[in-house]
Amino acid sequence: xxxTEPKLVETNTDxxxxxxxxxxxxxSHLTHxxxxxxxxxxxxxxxxxxxxxxxxISWFRIQEMFRFQSFHMYGVIGSAVLVGMISVFLIKKFNxxxxxxxxxxxxxxxxxxxxxxxGLLFGFGWAITGACPGPLFAQxxxxxxxxxxxxxxxxxxTWVYGLVREKLPH
Amino acid sequence: MNLIExxxxxxxxxxxxxxxxxxxxxxxxxxNKTFGISSSLRHVCAACLPxxxxxxxxxxxxxxxxxxxxxxxxxxxxxxxxLLANPNPVIVNPALVAELKGYGITxxxxxxxxxxxxxxxxxxxxxxxxxVIGGFVxxxxxxxxxxxxxxxxxxxxxxxxxxSVIATCCFMIGxxxxxxxxxxxxxxx
Numbered sequence: 001x002x003x004t005e006p007k008l009v010e011t012n013t014d015x016x017x018x019x020x021x022x023x024x025x026x027x028s029h030l031t032h033x034x035x036x037x038x039x040x041x042x043x044x045x046x047x048x049x050x051x052x053x054x055x056x057i058s059w060f061r062i063q064e065m066f067r068f069q070s071f072h073m074y075g076v077i078g079s080a081v082l083v084g085m086i087s088v089f090l091i092k093k094f095n096x097x098x099x100x101x102x103x104x105x106x107x108x109x110x111x112x113x114x115x116x117x118x119g120l121l122f123g124f125g126w127a128i129t130g131a132c133p134g135p136l137f138a139q140x141x142x143x144x145x146x147x148x149x150x151x152x153x154x155x156x157x158t159w160v161y162g163l164v165r166e167k168l169p170h
Numbered sequence: 171m172n173l174i175e176x177x178x179x180x181x182x183x184x185x186x187x188x189x190x191x192x193x194x195x196x197x198x199x200x201x202n203k204t205f206g207i208s209s210s211l212r213h214v215c216a217a218c219l220p221x222x223x224x225x226x227x228x229x230x231x232x233x234x235x236x237x238x239x240x241x242x243x244x245x246x247x248x249x250x251x252x253l254l255a256n257p258n259p260v261i262v263n264p265a266l267v268a269e270l271k272g273y274g275i276t277x278x279x280x281x282x283x284x285x286x287x288x289x290x291x292x293x294x295x296x297x298x299x300x301x302v303i304g305g306f307v308x309x310x311x312x313x314x315x316x317x318x319x320x321x322x323x324x325x326x327x328x329x330x331x332x333x334s335v336i337a338t339c340c341f342m343i344g345x346x347x348x349x350x351x352x353x354x355x356x357x358x359x
Contacts, residue, residue, distance in 0.1 A: 028201050028202040028203070034234075036201075037234060037235050037238040038238060039200055039201070040197070040200075040201070040203070040235045040236075040238040040239040040242065041238045041239065041241055041242035041245070042242060043193060043196055043197060043200070043239060043242060044238070044239040044240060044241065044242020044243045044244075044245070044246060045242040045243075045245050045246040045249065046189075046242075046246060047190070047193055047239075047242065047243055047246060048242060048243040048244065048245060048246020048247045048248075048249070048250065049246040049247075049249055049250040049254070050181070050186050050189045050190060050246075051243065051246065051247065051250075052246070052247050052250035052251055052254075052281070053177070053180065053181045053186070053250050053254060053256075054180065054181040054182075054183065054185070054186030054187075055180050055260060055281060056186065056190075057247070057281055057282075058260055058281040058282070059281065059282040059283055059287070060260050060262045060266065060278070060281075060283070061260075062345075062349075063266055063270075063349055064262065064263050064266055065345075066342075066345045066346050066348070066349035066350065067263075067265075067266065067349055067350060069263035069265055069266055070263055071183070072183050073183075074183075075182075075183030075184065075187055076183045076186050076187040076190065077187065077319070077323060077324070078187065079183065079184060079187030079188050079191060080187045080188065080190040080191035080324050081191065081323065081324055081327050081328060082187075082188075082191065083187070083188045083190075083191025083192055083194075084191040084194035084195075084205075084324050084325065084327075084328030085327070085328045085330070087191070087192070087194055087195035087198075087328070088194065088195070088198075088328045088329050088330075090195075091195060091198060091199075096199070098198070098199055098200065098201060098202050099199060099200055099201075100201075102202050104198050104199075104202055105202060106204075106329050107204070108331060109316070109326060109331045109333045109334060110333065111332070111333040111336065112316075112333075114314045114315055114316060115315050115316060115322075115333050115334075115336050115337040115340065116336065116337075116340050117314060117315075118310075118311045118312070118313070118314025118315030118316065118337075118340075119311070119315040119322075119336070119337045119338075119339075119340025119341050119343075119344060120311070120340050120341075120343060120344035120347075121307055121310060121311030121314060121315075121344065122307070122308060122311030122312045122314075122315055122318065122340075122341055122344060123311070123340060123341045123342065123343060123344015123345040123346075123347070123348065124307050124311070124344045124345070124347070124348040124352070125304050125305070125306075125307030125308035125309075125310075125311050126308065126319075126341060126344070126345050126348075127344070127345040127346075127348035127349040127353055128299070128300055128303070128304035128307070128348060128353065128356070129300065129301070129304035129305060129308055130282060131308070132207070132208075132308065132312070132318045132319040132320070133207045133208040133210070133211060133308065133309075133312060133318050133320075134207040134240075134243055134318070134319070134320055136305070136308070137207075137240050137241075137243040137244040137247065138243050138244065138246065138247030138250075139247065139281065139282060140244055140247065141243070141244040141245060141246065141247025141248040141249075141251065142247040142248065142250065142251030142281060143248075143251050143252075143280075144280065144281070144282050144287060145289070146287050146288055146289050146291075146292060146301060147282070147287065147301070149292065149301050149302060149305065150301050150302070150304060150305030150308070151305065152305070153301070153302045153303075153304075153305030153306045153309065154211055154305045154306065154308045154309030154312075155211050155214050155215060155309055156306060156309065157211075157305065157306040157307060157308065157309025157310035157311075157313070158208075158211040158212050158214075158215055158309040158310065158312075158313045159215045159219060159223075159226075159309075160306075160310060161225075161309070161310045161313040161314055162212070162215060162223045162225035162226050162313070163221075163223055165223075165225050168314065
């Protein structure tokens, strides 16, 4: 977060463009020094270690999942969702605040056809590369240097989507 | 077996899944951040090449935490692979081993099959489809769907959003179709 922007309340238009379809939106209204962001790096490191150690980033595990040859990935995703669900329930129920005392905000998602078409396309890509976007980063870190090309290609795919977005059914 | 040796073994799903799930409350509690990874790709576009496209014309610096997060994932991958590596090959279902053998995939030393994902292969048709086209479809598809496994399947379903349930079902359907009916042809090239 740059400290050159003193405004605390963001303008509506910018928020709308940012949240156009993105799931992750920064909803903190606080401005911190940029190095506060390293706490997210720390969470990312823990997350990356789990990714590798549980072989979630393994192309073989993903093939097993889509061929129904192993329970492993279903167990990982299922229990992750369960823990996430219970946590969100508890946060809402007891109105738990962030460590800075802010109220935690949730944004309802609206349905559009992109979730079907885009979802199917992503499913194709997931089975080919054996990776969703998170594992792409962890695969590169774990030594699969050629996956950097997949990552650049994924960025290109995102960019092309932005370019043709208005012409696609949503 | 000491602790380090235990950590070096592949972690079972009932350890890894809850840890992945805990990312949701941790990110919310330390900064009101909604868990999602594919949006980092969008922020890279917005930062590097917005090209006046409305979809990329927003203040990406507000979302910079997301780039710090994915940088951490990369570092975590490095730490796990170089310090906590499992010395044994990946154990894979025998039916899959038999099938992959037919495509010439016999090396299980890495988490990805090194016989496909390597630099020399990049310019072959199979390598190009698997690395370049595959990556492109991941980037395009996740943005079109509005999120990936983390944003939709984990964060979206955790917050009981039915569009995320639909998106997750479509991820699975797409993956099942590709892995069972299309990928065998690609791997046979």
